Amino acid sequence: MSKIIFDSGISLDGFLAGDHRSPANPMGDNGPSMHKWMYKQKAFWKNINMEGHGEEDGPDGKLINDVFARTGAYIMGKRMFEEGEVHWKEDLYKADVYVLTHEKREPWIQKGTTAFYFINDGIQSALEKAKQSAKGKDIRIQGGANTIQQFLHAGLIDEFFIHIAPIFLGSGIRLFEGMDKSMYDVQIMEVIPSDLTTHIRYKLTKKP
Amino acid sequence: MSKIIFDSGISLDGFLAGDHRSPANPMGDNGPSMHKWMYKQKAFWKNINMEGHGEEDGPDGKLINDVFARTGAYIMGKRMFEEGEVHWKEDLYKADVYVLTHEKREPWIQKGTTAFYFINDGIQSALEKAKQSAKGKDIRIQGGANTIQQFLHAGLIDEFFIHIAPIFLGSGIRLFEGMDKSMYDVQIMEVIPSDLTTHIRYKLTKKP
Numbered sequence: 001m002s003k004i005i006f007d008s009g010i011s012l013d014g015f016l017a018g019d020h021r022s023p024a025n026p027m028g029d030n031g032p033s034m035h036k037w038m039y040k041q042k043a044f045w046k047n048i049n050m051e052g053h054g055e056e057d058g059p060d061g062k063l064i065n066d067v068f069a070r071t072g073a074y075i076m077g078k079r080m081f082e083e084g085e086v087h088w089k090e091d092l093y094k095a096d097v098y099v100l101t102h103e104k105r106e107p108w109i110q111k112g113t114t115a116f117y118f119i120n121d122g123i124q125s126a127l128e129k130a131k132q133s134a135k136g137k138d139i140r141i142q143g144g145a146n147t148i149q150q151f152l153h154a155g156l157i158d159e160f161f162i163h164i165a166p167i168f169l170g171s172g173i174r175l176f177e178g179m180d181k182s183m184y185d186v187q188i189m190e191v192i193p194s195d196l197t198t199h200i201r202y203k204l205t206k207k208p
Numbered sequence: 209m210s211k212i213i214f215d216s217g218i219s220l221d222g223f224l225a226g227d228h229r230s231p232a233n234p235m236g237d238n239g240p241s242m243h244k245w246m247y248k249q250k251a252f253w254k255n256i257n258m259e260g261h262g263e264e265d266g267p268d269g270k271l272i273n274d275v276f277a278r279t280g281a282y283i284m285g286k287r288m289f290e291e292g293e294v295h296w297k298e299d300l301y302k303a304d305v306y307v308l309t310h311e312k313r314e315p316w317i318q319k320g321t322t323a324f325y326f327i328n329d330g331i332q333s334a335l336e337k338a339k340q341s342a343k344g345k346d347i348r349i350q351g352g353a354n355t356i357q358q359f360l361h362a363g364l365i366d367e368f369f370i371h372i373a374p375i376f377l378g379s380g381i382r383l384f385e386g387m388d389k390s391m392y393d394v395q396i397m398e399v400i401p402s403d404l405t406t407h408i409r410y411k412l413t414k415k416p
Contacts, residue, residue: 012394012410013384014222030389164372166394166410168387176221179376181238186220186374191401198399200406202220202374 002134003158004127006141006148007067008175009034009197010162015172016145026083028172034165037196038064049089060194067161071095072137073130075123077147078103081116090114096133098126100147123150145173152176155183155206163197183207210342211366212335214349214356215275216383217242217405218370223380224353234291236380242373245404246272257297268402275369279303280345281338283331285355286311289324298322304341306334308355331358353381360384363391363414371405391415 010016011034018028027034038044043061045053047068054061074093076084078101084092091112098119105118119126130139141151151157162175185205192199218224219242226236235242246252251269253261255276262269282301284292286309292300299320306327313326327334338347349359359365370383393413400407 013387014382018389164408166396168384168389168392168394170387170389174222176376179221179378181226181376181378184376186376188374188401188403188406191399191406193396193399193401195396198396198406198408200372 002072002131002136003138004141004151004156005067005071005138005159005161006143006151006157007161008143008148008163009038009165010175011165011167011169011172013168013170014174014176015169016143016148016175018169018172021079021083021173023083023086026087028169030167030169031172033167034163034169034197036165037163037194040196048092059192060197060199063161063192063199067140070138071140072134073139074098074142075100075126075130075139075147075151076142077101077144080142080144080147096130097142098130098133100126100150123147123154123156127156145175145177148175149177153178153180153183157184157204159189159201159203161199161201163199165197210280210339210344211346212349212359212364213275213279213346213367213369214351214359214365215369216351216356216371217246217373218383219373219375219377219380221376221378222382222384223377224351224356224383226377226380229287229291229381231291231294234295236377238375238377239380241375242371242377242405244373245371245402248404256300267400268405268407271369271400271407275348278346279348280342281347282306282350283308283334283338283347283355283359284350285309285352288350288352288355304338305350306338306341308334308358331355331362331364335364353383353385356383357385361386361388361391365412367397367409367411369407369409371407373405 018031021028040056041061042054042057043064074097081099091114093114097116108116187203190201226239229236248264249269250262250265251272282305289307299322301322305324316324395411398409
């Protein structure tokens with residue numbers, strides 16, 4: 001059965017993105033500095049169709065490959081889509097991507113295997129369609145923070161990775177905002193130390 | 209030379225303490241659930257003069273012993289002192305403790321080696337006195353969040369431990385609030401995975 005997961009880099013003070021986020025500045029001020037570990041990984045560039053970049057090929061890269069491999073469909077917010085549309089290569093996701101938006105728009109089928117579908121009736125609707133697409137693989141809530149929070153607050157997340165970068169952002173958009181303290185049992189599944197981040201995988205179980 | 213350190217348990221959403229903190233509820237609602245790993249450690253109970261409690265004696269306990277051993281003096285806020293005064297055993301700290309407060313009060317010398325001094329003229333004054341007391345060992349900023357933040361924001365912290373508990377508090381007092389994103393270079397020094405928390409030690413270097 002598909003799990004619903006997310007995978008986010010955050011700063012030591014809990015921010016997913018800095019201030020002044022926009023399509024031209026997608027992670028906000030200082031945001032990209034959180035992802036330095038990722039830019040060093042050959043696996044990262046390979047998975048976004050830019051093979052040849054990167055210098056490392058170790059446990060950090062394996063993690064990136066594993067998350068791509070287990071994901072069968074994506075769900076994202078409209079802002080993330082708009083920011084990404086400017087920067088992404090064609091056929092980035094190699095899967096169906098469901099974009100939560102109020103805008104009515106025809107599906108955008110890219111060359112290759114990436115298709116964007118625009119969902120106007122909320123997260124449950126996106127989830128049902130994503131389950132069909134995923135064919136038993138996992139569904140990744142790609143972001144941004146608001147979209148991840150909608151799924152978290154609805155008790156729908158099964159598992160997540162965070163990559164805690166050794167930097168402070170001071171302000172911006174926090175990943176975990178307004179959590180219900182009695183909704184989930186949380187279990188640490190895996191900790192992977194690294195130089196430029198700390199990877200931790202958690203399992204969530206919704207309390208009865 | 210003495211380093212200035214702190215050591216705090218935090219929730220996954222970054223809170224050091226829950227809501228409704230008071231002397232009768234020192235870590236706030238659900239706060240104690242963050243410290244489950246600690247209550248299992250023989251070293252914790254031994255260091256607070258309650259030897260015989262606890263069940264584990266592994267890497268988590270070593271960490272507790274190490275932090276106690278390296279600390280030669282403590283600085284804490286008035287609220288933490290007042291909350292602790294109700295609960296602590298005599299001679300808990302076995303060192304000089306400087307309490308930041310507006311209250312004028314004579315030093316409180318406990319049986320053994322713990323002495324509380326009440327400082328009315330700010331963190332620099334407390335720090336100078338703590339350096340004298342520490343005799344080359346480290347100075348631990350014991351808490352609470354506001355006191356740690358005063359030292360963090362002044363660029364004075366050299367190193368810190370956080371213990372990230374797999375729980376959400378949802379609200380309360382955040383450890384890292386209002387950080388200046390360009391004040392420190394941050395380096396991951398050590399990651400110690402565990403079942404009920406993730407220990408991470410960071411080194412801070414103030415940027416020129």
